[in-house]
Amino acid sequence: MDLALHEKKIPIIKIHDFLIVSIQVDMHDKLAIQLQAQILEEIEKTGAKGVLIDISVLEMVDSFIGRMLSGMASMASIMDAAVVIVGMQPAVAITLVELGLEMPGVDTALNMEKGIEMLQERLDSEFI
Amino acid sequence: MDEITFDNNWEQLGKYPIQTEHDIVKVRQLVRHYAKEARMGIVEQTRVTTAVSELFRNMYNYAGGGEVLIERGVVESKRALIVTCLDEGPGIEDLELAMKDGYTSGMGMGYGLPGTKRLVDRFEIQTKVGKGTTVRIMKWR
Numbered sequence: 001m002d003l004a005l006h007e008k009k010i011p012i013i014k015i016h017d018f019l020i021v022s023i024q025v026d027m028h029d030k031l032a033i034q035l036q037a038q039i040l041e042e043i044e045k046t047g048a049k050g051v052l053i054d055i056s057v058l059e060m061v062d063s064f065i066g067r068m069l070s071g072m073a074s075m076a077s078i079m080d081a082a083v084v085i086v087g088m089q090p091a092v093a094i095t096l097v098e099l100g101l102e103m104p105g106v107d108t109a110l111n112m113e114k115g116i117e118m119l120q121e122r123l124d125s126e127f128i
Numbered sequence: 129m130d131e132i133t134f135d136n137n138w139e140q141l142g143k144y145p146i147q148t149e150h151d152i153v154k155v156r157q158l159v160r161h162y163a164k165e166a167r168m169g170i171v172e173q174t175r176v177t178t179a180v181s182e183l184f185r186n187m188y189n190y191a192g193g194g195e196v197l198i199e200r201g202v203v204e205s206k207r208a209l210i211v212t213c214l215d216e217g218p219g220i221e222d223l224e225l226a227m228k229d230g231y232t233s234g235m236g237m238g239y240g241l242p243g244t245k246r247l248v249d250r251f252e253i254q255t256k257v258g259k260g261t262t263v264r265i266m267k268w269r
Contacts, residue, residue, distance in 0.1 A: 026157060028149035029185075059160065060174050062181040063240050091174035099178060099243040100229065 010035050012042050018119055019043065019081075020112075022054040032068045039072060043081045050119035051076055054112060056087030063101050070103040077105065082122055084108065086115040132254045132262050138201030138210060146213075147193040152184040155196050159211060162198060166209055166269045176209065176267045179247040182240045183213045183263050191217020191261065203250070206268040216260040223255055 010031070013020045019042055027035070039051060053069070055061065061069070073083040085108045096103070109115035141162055144155045159180045163173040180196075187194035194215030201208060220226050229242040241263075245251040250266035 026153050028153045030149055060156070060177045060181065062178050062185070063243070064181075064185060089170075089174075091171040094171055095174045095178045095247065098175070098246050099182075099240075100246070101243065 010038070012038060014042070014046050014048060017049040017123060018116065019046065019048045019051045020054070021051065022057075024057050026059070027065060029064055032065055036068055036072050036075075040075055040079065043076060043079050049081055049123050051081055051083045052086050052112060052115045052119065053083065054086045055092075056089065056111075058089070058092060061088070061092050061096055063099060066096060066099075066101045066103055070106050073103075073105045073107075082107065082119060084115040084118055086110075086112050132212070132252050132264055135201055135203075138199040141198040141200060144196045144198070145193065146184050146187050146196055149188065151193075152181065152188060155184060156181045159198060159209075162200070162209055163267065163269075166200065166207070168209075168267065168269050172267065172269070175247040176211075176265070179244045179265055180211050180213075182244045183211075183265070186240070186263075187213055187215045187217070191215035194260075203266060203268075208249070208266045208268050210264065210266050212262065212264040214260070214262050219257040219259055219261055220255040221257055223253065227253075 010021060010023060019039065021039060042048065043051065069085060076083045083106065085106055087110070088108060107118065109118050142158065144151065144158070146152060146155060156177050160173055160177040163176050168176070184196065194213060194217070197212040197214070199210040201210060227241050241253070248265040249268045252264045253261065255261040
């Protein structure tokens, strides 16, 4: 079982000031928690100002993953990095709302390109 | 609360244990498979998969695991996918409170039952303190 956990470690890619994470597997809870810690460590290590999390492949987001994502957004913001969730499927969005799960502090974008623009604008405005 | 009964005319699609986090993932993927097979739309598939994921996690977190029965049958002349979650955990002391919306908020320590109920067409629950809980959901197609 431990082996399976390691096999599925989700890669984090750094491009300029941003970290890009693409979740390609149906995450079990430990993997989600592990990813959360991994991203925060990577923010610390690289000084990244933004994190883009692509969930376009995820067929469902239940309350656990939803809470993980919003928890990560607030932790990242304490570390001066913004989190944008990218590419949520319409069916997932509908289900999340019906489930009654609020994700305060979580910004979303339709796709990776829009997400990067969003973070870039935010970064630019900080220097004015 | 009505007794949860079983219908012998339902076709059993499988019985699976929920003992690990991997089981949660595996069995919810199976439920999606059957939802797809029943030609449910993508939103319906997502609803039922999310609903069972919540229920499986409850069993895993609060009851030390349990068993899932997946069936298909006809209920009130509607074709239904039926998922029953059985555990022998501590049971729910205040079911009325657990079914109240808002109970899930806060630290996420609630059972998430009201939200789960909204995602399905029928939701039945039976619980006995010290004995366990059975939750059954149905989705029409």
